[in-house]
Amino acid sequence: MNAPPIIVIGNxxxxxxxxxxxxxxxxxxxxxxxxxxxxxxxxxxxxxxxxGHMKWEHTKPxxxxxxxxxxxxxxxxxxxxxxxxEKTISLSNESILSYDSLILATGSVPNKxxxxxxNLKGVQGLxxxxxxxxxxxLSNTINHAVxxxxxxxxxxxxxxxxxxxxxxxxxxxxxSFWNNVLPKGASEMxxxxxxxxxxxxxxKTNLSEILENENGRAKxxxxxxxxxxxxxxxxxxxxxxxxxxxxxxxxxxxxxxxLVNKYLETSEPNIYAIGDCAEQQEPLENRRAxxxxxxxxxxxxxxxxxxxxxEKTAYHPGHWFNSAKFFDIEYQTYGVVSAxxxxxxxxxxxxxxxxxIAVTIAxxxxxxxxxxxxxxxxxxxxxxxxQMLNNESTVFHVMEHLGDCNFDSEFFKSYEKEILSKFxxxxxxEIKLKKKxxxxxxxxxxxx
Amino acid sequence: xxxxxxxxxxxxxxxGLTLFCALVFLGDYELSSKQFEKVISDKGIKSKLFIENINxxxxxxxxxxxxxxxxxxxxxxxxxxxSHKKNKEWNKVIWDKPHNFSYQIAKEAGSGPIKENKGLFxxxxxxxxxxxxxxxxxxxxITLGPPGIKNNGIYFNSTTNKGYLGWFVFxxxxxxxxxxxxxxxxxxNWTYIVDPISxxxxxxxxxxxxxxxxxxxxxxxxxxxxxxIKYRNNKYQILRTTSVLFFQIVxxxxxxxxxxxxxxxxxxxxxxxxxxYDFFFSWNLNSLIESGGFGLFILVWGIVLTLVIxxxxxxxxxxxxxxxxxxxxxxxxxxxxxxxxxxxxxSIGAWKFERWMVHGVLAFSLLMTGFTLxxxxxxxxxxxxxxxxxIQNIYGFLIGSIFAGVIGTGFYxxxxxxxxxxxxxxxxxxxxxxxxxxxxxxxxxxxxxxISCGNCSTYCxxxxxxxxxxxxxxxxxxxSCVGCGVCSAVCPRGVLKLENGPLENRTFxxxxxxxxxxx
Numbered sequence: 001m002n003a004p005p006i007i008v009i010g011n012x013x014x015x016x017x018x019x020x021x022x023x024x025x026x027x028x029x030x031x032x033x034x035x036x037x038x039x040x041x042x043x044x045x046x047x048x049x050x051x052g053h054m055k056w057e058h059t060k061p062x063x064x065x066x067x068x069x070x071x072x073x074x075x076x077x078x079x080x081x082x083x084x085x086e087k088t089i090s091l092s093n094e095s096i097l098s099y100d101s102l103i104l105a106t107g108s109v110p111n112k113x114x115x116x117x118x119n120l121k122g123v124q125g126l127x128x129x130x131x132x133x134x135x136x137x138l139s140n141t142i143n144h145a146v147x148x149x150x151x152x153x154x155x156x157x158x159x160x161x162x163x164x165x166x167x168x169x170x171x172x173x174x175x176s177f178w179n180n181v182l183p184k185g186a187s188e189m190x191x192x193x194x195x196x197x198x199x200x201x202x203x204k205t206n207l208s209e210i211l212e213n214e215n216g217r218a219k220x221x222x223x224x225x226x227x228x229x230x231x232x233x234x235x236x237x238x239x240x241x242x243x244x245x246x247x248x249x250x251x252x253x254x255x256x257x258x259l260v261n262k263y264l265e266t267s268e269p270n271i272y273a274i275g276d277c278a279e280q281q282e283p284l285e286n287r288r289a290x291x292x293x294x295x296x297x298x299x300x301x302x303x304x305x306x307x308x309x310x311e312k313t314a315y316h317p318g319h320w321f322n323s324a325k326f327f328d329i330e331y332q333t334y335g336v337v338s339a340x341x342x343x344x345x346x347x348x349x350x351x352x353x354x355x356x357i358a359v360t361i362a363x364x365x366x367x368x369x370x371x372x373x374x375x376x377x378x379x380x381x382x383x384x385x386x387q388m389l390n391n392e393s394t395v396f397h398v399m400e401h402l403g404d405c406n407f408d409s410e411f412f413k414s415y416e417k418e419i420l421s422k423f424x425x426x427x428x429x430e431i432k433l434k435k436k437x438x439x440x441x442x443x444x445x446x447x448x
Numbered sequence: 449x450x451x452x453x454x455x456x457x458x459x460x461x462x463x464g465l466t467l468f469c470a471l472v473f474l475g476d477y478e479l480s481s482k483q484f485e486k487v488i489s490d491k492g493i494k495s496k497l498f499i500e501n502i503n504x505x506x507x508x509x510x511x512x513x514x515x516x517x518x519x520x521x522x523x524x525x526x527x528x529x530x531s532h533k534k535n536k537e538w539n540k541v542i543w544d545k546p547h548n549f550s551y552q553i554a555k556e557a558g559s560g561p562i563k564e565n566k567g568l569f570x571x572x573x574x575x576x577x578x579x580x581x582x583x584x585x586x587x588x589x590i591t592l593g594p595p596g597i598k599n600n601g602i603y604f605n606s607t608t609n610k611g612y613l614g615w616f617v618f619x620x621x622x623x624x625x626x627x628x629x630x631x632x633x634x635x636x637n638w639t640y641i642v643d644p645i646s647x648x649x650x651x652x653x654x655x656x657x658x659x660x661x662x663x664x665x666x667x668x669x670x671x672x673x674x675x676x677i678k679y680r681n682n683k684y685q686i687l688r689t690t691s692v693l694f695f696q697i698v699x700x701x702x703x704x705x706x707x708x709x710x711x712x713x714x715x716x717x718x719x720x721x722x723x724x725y726d727f728f729f730s731w732n733l734n735s736l737i738e739s740g741g742f743g744l745f746i747l748v749w750g751i752v753l754t755l756v757i758x759x760x761x762x763x764x765x766x767x768x769x770x771x772x773x774x775x776x777x778x779x780x781x782x783x784x785x786x787x788x789x790x791x792x793x794x795s796i797g798a799w800k801f802e803r804w805m806v807h808g809v810l811a812f813s814l815l816m817t818g819f820t821l822x823x824x825x826x827x828x829x830x831x832x833x834x835x836x837x838x839i840q841n842i843y844g845f846l847i848g849s850i851f852a853g854v855i856g857t858g859f860y861x862x863x864x865x866x867x868x869x870x871x872x873x874x875x876x877x878x879x880x881x882x883x884x885x886x887x888x889x890x891x892x893x894x895x896x897x898x899i900s901c902g903n904c905s906t907y908c909x910x911x912x913x914x915x916x917x918x919x920x921x922x923x924x925x926x927x928s929c930v931g932c933g934v935c936s937a938v939c940p941r942g943v944l945k946l947e948n949g950p951l952e953n954r955t956f957x958x959x960x961x962x963x964x965x966x967x
Contacts, residue, residue: 048902163600198593330942382962409937445953
């Protein structure tokens, strides 16, 4: 009989990265199980299918022959039970598979908060391939859509529907879009941008209930102010939670997510959890216990692969970074920029509202230590900031080297001088820009 | 409102296009004996058989439309040639290609309203076409929404998603190229309507190649307006579009025509060998040498361009300086072809095929040129028993006409806009080798920011799987990359940047994308 394989449940970025890196260093049999799709696709690209930028096949980062060539077996099935004692899992087709090690990478599901009418037809989140298919099947009957929840998926769903000519009302509970992450200035700039696209943005507005028509489909929503907005579609995008319902009734310890230690080990031997579904028992400093982010999923996959190929490795992501796009405004972040900074963290903010570009730099009030940066409508180099954070550079060093940081396309107008002159003015300094240096840029790339 | 204007524009464009197509079937052809005598003396025709045949079948007879007229001349030509060849009367054989020969007679013989009202018919075809398409394109300023990447609905559109309209455009373009290359005598009317423009530039009546050059510039200009609107958020695209447009209109069109006015050889100063595959053909070398100092200058320039300027520029800027900033083929691909850029095949299989194919064409062009130069200097007609002329003809037909024209442009709506550049252009292969092994150009990946969405790969016209590199955090050096910059433009996370930098670490490839410290 063949040796039992490493089984990966879930073929998103976390599970697939784990499988690929195990395969790089070992010949162990690997089986990847997903009920969502046979082949790995980029979840972040689903929106582009709906908008007509891409087709399904373009979202697959590897050609179909890749998996066979690398002996990564794929199974499109639903896992129903896990038996850690017997080291087996059960599938919905009632077959039972043995595993050598088990990696849980089951991702997330959209949050629902018990809103009346949240399970009606025409009400859904946008997370999975099936969600997209459902939206597409409803699409022709949608004139007006209401999106509930002002996060990244919400704004993407708004952009999707808007691109297909739907009228979109966007309910955001907070005073300003994504203001639990973005500092005030930038968040307000995004509010204006959303409005300028023709989206009916409603700040400080909550969903009270979803009203039903005679066919059991959503026909309108009522807000907490009592206003009724007619619509044929309600997008629930108030965050996601770990997709672990089938794990809850096993002996694997869980809280909101599957609990893991720093080695990504669960409470049961030979079972690991990575990506959106994992909850760190002891989160790292400045980090949340659950981080449902593409990049952290990838890094956990890389990490668990080292452990499973003989080199026990703790999950230790480097400096925080992330990115998003709000309609036409690209956003990148490196390091820590708090939404509501408290001393000694202070912020330098520069913006050109007409051009919709902005930069926020966080630094330590006394030591001037550089803490992090948010960029809007300007691209900057990851490696350079990573190195500055490693080296504990000062904000003055950052300002001097803005030329090295710039990653906009050639011939684009550069704003370094304007940013620097505002900084000098704000803090009464006379810092001068240094010329961009290839040597510094490449040293930052090859630096560990 | 904007939608109405766009519909109106589309309607006007289609009327212009329909009239343009209808011109092929219209017009009368009547050859007088006086006109025929001029042809006989111009061409030095010695075949009595042919002259008698034409006198009875053509002279002073009225043909409606070009087809019967053409077939009558060609059949006379074939009959007389067959007879002379049989009798070994080689000096009486007419060696011209039949449809080119027929073209020269038909250009004289045409009559009727089109020939008499060239300006009017120019307005009814070109004029309406240009006006209608601008009316369709310019409202995009509003309909596309605020500046940004607006690829909405590309895969829902029949034209850009290989639907029936796409196949229709394909058939239309292929038919156009077949007529242009192989049946010039059917498109006499198209040349009539651009005669006045040709005369004002070179002093000569328009040939089918003048027509093609003028149409090429017109299409590029109109579609450049579309580029300016679509990529108005992106200065790299704006400048690049302006550059290709400038080089096409000034270098490939105006300067050569004006040179002819001053009795100099027609020459496009930016068209580098081996894309300019007949540069070393004996007729060209002779014509350059005969035209004195200026001809010699062209000869030296042509050689220096290929051997020095092209590789040195590729070293500093990558092959993009030529392929997407200067080249005429690239210019059409980046304007008319832009709506089809995503149709290129991204599979590894296509990449393998591409490497064999494009380097094969490069080898073929060099081999042919070797034969050509050997024949030129030695005076022998054949090398190793293979006729130089035969090799030149095969290259000219398969590569110069079928590949570069019929497939290169005709297949835009099916295989994307860079089929020729990717699979067939020998110059692109040469530039690619320099770019791959000795150039400061690369596309830098921004650390660990890639989310594998695939926009870059989807919109790469050269079929490069950009994402495969970007998601590994690897910088991208590929011989085929023409540096159009669209991968960087469509990336939603700011991950890609085209740049020129030191050779050291140019193909930087980390073990893991930046972000993980793996303790």
